[in-house]
Amino acid sequence: MDKTITKGEVFNIMGKGTFWNTLFNISSKVVGIAIAAIVLTRLSVYEYGLIELILSSVAVLNIFVLPGLSSTVVSDMSVEIAEGNGLAAKSLLRSYFNLQVVLALLAFSLIILMGSFLGKLSHTSSIYFFILSFNFITSPFRSLFITAFSVSHEFFKRNAFSFFEEVSKLAIILVFLFSKKIEVGTVILSSVLAPVIPIIIFSPFLIRTLKSFNFGLNKSFPIKYYIFNHGIWGVFTNYANNFGQAVRLWLVKFFIGTEAVAVASLAQTLMAHTLSIFNFQSVLGPVLSRYTNDIKRLSILAVKSVKYQMVIFVLLAVFVAIAFPLLLVLLFPKYEPVIPIFTIMLISVIPHSFAVVLSPLYNTFKAQKELFSSVMLKNGFIVLYSAIFLPVFGIYGVAFEYVLTILTFTIERYRRIKRRLPDFSISPKNIFSFDENDEFVFQMIKQKFFKLSKFAGFFRK
Numbered sequence: 001m002d003k004t005i006t007k008g009e010v011f012n013i014m015g016k017g018t019f020w021n022t023l024f025n026i027s028s029k030v031v032g033i034a035i036a037a038i039v040l041t042r043l044s045v046y047e048y049g050l051i052e053l054i055l056s057s058v059a060v061l062n063i064f065v066l067p068g069l070s071s072t073v074v075s076d077m078s079v080e081i082a083e084g085n086g087l088a089a090k091s092l093l094r095s096y097f098n099l100q101v102v103l104a105l106l107a108f109s110l111i112i113l114m115g116s117f118l119g120k121l122s123h124t125s126s127i128y129f130f131i132l133s134f135n136f137i138t139s140p141f142r143s144l145f146i147t148a149f150s151v152s153h154e155f156f157k158r159n160a161f162s163f164f165e166e167v168s169k170l171a172i173i174l175v176f177l178f179s180k181k182i183e184v185g186t187v188i189l190s191s192v193l194a195p196v197i198p199i200i201i202f203s204p205f206l207i208r209t210l211k212s213f214n215f216g217l218n219k220s221f222p223i224k225y226y227i228f229n230h231g232i233w234g235v236f237t238n239y240a241n242n243f244g245q246a247v248r249l250w251l252v253k254f255f256i257g258t259e260a261v262a263v264a265s266l267a268q269t270l271m272a273h274t275l276s277i278f279n280f281q282s283v284l285g286p287v288l289s290r291y292t293n294d295i296k297r298l299s300i301l302a303v304k305s306v307k308y309q310m311v312i313f314v315l316l317a318v319f320v321a322i323a324f325p326l327l328l329v330l331l332f333p334k335y336e337p338v339i340p341i342f343t344i345m346l347i348s349v350i351p352h353s354f355a356v357v358l359s360p361l362y363n364t365f366k367a368q369k370e371l372f373s374s375v376m377l378k379n380g381f382i383v384l385y386s387a388i389f390l391p392v393f394g395i396y397g398v399a400f401e402y403v404l405t406i407l408t409f410t411i412e413r414y415r416r417i418k419r420r421l422p423d424f425s426i427s428p429k430n431i432f433s434f435d436e437n438d439e440f441v442f443q444m445i446k447q448k449f450f451k452l453s454k455f456a457g458f459f460r461k
Helices: 007-042 045-065 067-082 086-121 127-132 135-151 155-178 184-193 196-201 203-211 231-255 258-277 281-291 295-331 338-364 368-393 396-420 428-432 436-460
Strands: none
Touching: 007 155, 007 258, 007 281, 007 295, 045 086, 045 127, 045 135, 045 184, 045 231, 045 258, 067 086, 067 135, 067 231, 067 281, 067 338, 086 127, 086 135, 127 184, 135 155, 135 184, 135 196, 135 203, 135 281, 155 184, 155 196, 155 281, 196 203, 231 258, 231 368, 231 396, 258 295, 258 338, 258 396, 281 295, 281 338, 295 338, 295 428, 295 436, 338 368, 338 396, 368 396
């Protein structure tokens, strides 16, 4: 039974997925602003920088929960479903979950044993690392929910789950606020407890989703499948990426100081939030993998995705560049130095438009090993550009390093993916032209907007 989806279904899935992704992302940002308003006004710049250093230290051990493997699992499961093997997809998910549980328990044990050493390394209490260790316990369950909902194209549930995490974190922080106990430890504790509530709420929906995979042939995927196959390179890629982010902050501390870490981290966090508002990547992953046997359609979909993402990102960057400085000055005046850094970083929205498509394409072609080598090259450029720009430009060097690293990284990945997908070519003609595919998308959006207008008009009556 072939589960390949048609052009109309593709754009419908992407439209719905992007809508729910955007709606819940914006809602999450509102909740996140409330959390930031509480945390940043109650903690000093030094304390906020300390939290970021603690989180970056533990992030190095994230390899044990295999976060980089999730996109590979989604891709592989989508391929099995496209071939009509829902039970095989379910077996893949079970193998992934079991492996995560084993490694999460190992990571939890290591943090407990290494807590004292990590405390000395970051010049803080080891109790913070003990609290963070419980993140590894909930991580396999969280991944199970996100992966299952992504593969089944249930983007409402997928994004609602993440939104409830943010709401839970805000609720926990409010409890501490009323108890007048907002400090480094309680902020860390809120991030640990946040996933528990949505895991409980969404369990019945997960059971229903897993039952929907009961069709087609079954295959056996032992727990070692993702260790000795292409999936392990996805893990290494994520580890290398997290390592690069951690090194970036420690280089800022080395060249400038701990307070600069807070400014740099906030600028990068704001950039990440901006990019996540209208982002196709989480929707594209399970869709592109359905076209491994249709290179022409895959190329068209990839090119159009870059085009639409670039238009959205550029418009969003213009809006954010105007609105953000006003918001920051009103709410967090002590973080005003972030404004010019973040504004410079917004230039990177153009290469980031390619990244939204490139990462899913690597998973589609099972080319995680090539992606890993590209990320390692990126980490080398982080060190090189930081060593050049931070001593010369100070805190502004953070922005220059970020933009140049993203640009270099994107060019390298685009060059490699072109070997596998020659028709994937981005040019000014592709960006500014308007063909039958664009017409199809435009008409679909117009129809959806017309239906929404009629729906809103009905309630106005």
